[in-house]
Amino acid sequence: MGMTMTQKILARAAGKESVKAGDLIMAKLDLVLGNDITSPVAIHEIEKMNVNGVFDKDKIALVPDHFVPNKDIKSAEHCKCVREFARKNDITNYFEVGEMGIEHALLPEKGLTVPGDVIIGADSHTCTYGALGAFSTGVGSTDMAAGMATGEAWFKVPSAIKFNLTGSLPSGVSGKDLILHIIGKIGVDGALYKSMEFAGPGVSALSMDDRFTIANMAIEAGGKNGIFPVDDKTIEYLNEHATRKYTVFEADEDAEYDEVIDIDLSMLRPTVSFPHLPENTHTIDEIHKDGDIKIDQVVIGSCTNGRISDMRIAAQILKGRHVAKGIRVIVIPATQAVYMQCLEEGLLKIFIESGCVVSTPTCGPCLGGYMGVLAAGEKCVSTTNRNFVGRMGHVDSEIYLASPSVAAASAVKGIISCVEDL
């Protein structure tokens, strides 16, 4: 019996000829990641272990991004803890304010994630790097600590759902709409413990930024990882960003899947997830039929949608227009490089002239930390990844997850809208 792409990567990392779903394996890690929320807990744990330092100072990435620049004294103490640990252990890939970005946008940009890698990160959206043909998955702080100490982690080999993509996305529809559509179809536990493997002729029509967005939200369907095959677009991205050698793995032709789901990309519509679960999806047409949804805030950014193409899509819509009276619009380029590119391409000017504020890279509002926390009764259209109760602030506030295109159009109209409505 053949192996899925994920299984082949895990077999290599475990030093085995082959693995099958359900096997328990010990795998060698190519990268261990943590942020300012999860790393302090991991550092506390590693200090309790009888170990001498970290397994490899080049294979650990520490990215303070959630509550930085420090939002309060306690956050400052957490960041200090991470900074001091990085100094003490001479961690190569520690990113200070000024060079940091949102971790899952930053690491691929810095060439730290390449095809065939096995990556764990103490952040649930670590699954993002599957866009590059790597196996990457979110873990907790204790696993991160054990990973930093030993360079290994245990895994139960996952089975997989294959998403067979055909066609190409219509104008105004993006990778975000596709992944929201999928979560709406299979539910927030539809891929629980499983790999989500994207395949088929439709893959080549998806940009790398779309693939990052799609792999990023695999966790919102309960998935262990989301993964894309490596093609010309992947290689072009790697040539631009990475210098490390990599190995390309492909799923065997006779690989076994729990389920194969066919999706024709050309049939997708702008899609929005209503409060309070990412699976509560509605197309823009259904929304229009049910009446206007007035909003108070728009957030454009995050590890899901804070990359340059997201910024360009939003700017294209906002150019020459103004955000609706009384709507707060917060734009957050995900990394310093994206920020600089926005500056050079004139996007910052468009955002500011249209009435948005532009923030330094941070996860901030996505998890209700700061930079856009909601009050009771307020509604926000957000390009982030979760709309759980209280996620962005008050327990009685509401988050509508959408693409940058829908977010920008909604900012202009003041009600949930898409570009066709302008």
Added chain:
Amino acid sequence: MENAKGKVLKYGDNVDTDVIIPARYLNSSDPAELALHCMEDIDKDFSKRMNKGDIIVATKNFGCGSSREHAPIAIKASGISCVIAETFARIFYRNAINIGLPIIECAEASREIEDGDEVEIDFNTGLIKDLTKGTSYQGQAFPEFMQKLIASGGLVNYINNNN
């Protein structure tokens, strides 16, 4: 491992880590402080109505969302002796075991046990008894290494004890 016994606090599907411990409290990683806000956004009286040893019972996909280990830490530090659910989100499952919070999957128990019931769990056999209803359910038993891991208070102590 000793049996767990306590009153049940019952919840539904998809209890996420944002309601287990809201991110506004993640500027702390002190278990006692996290425990003060445990389950606050889904059950604001949680800390008032729970007693040490009580048991959380929920249905599908408990602990979905963020990878924050603060979620099982908050539950454990608040004195909950076990969480029973039909299924757990995978990162939460790993984290709970790693920090030594007993969790057990049992679809039937998660559906039938009600808020306020008195429940006893035998971790050696995986048997769950609802003492209020007089019913019992067969949950998944912990393998020996996992019992030892939980009994030693988590993965770190377990690794240290075995080195």
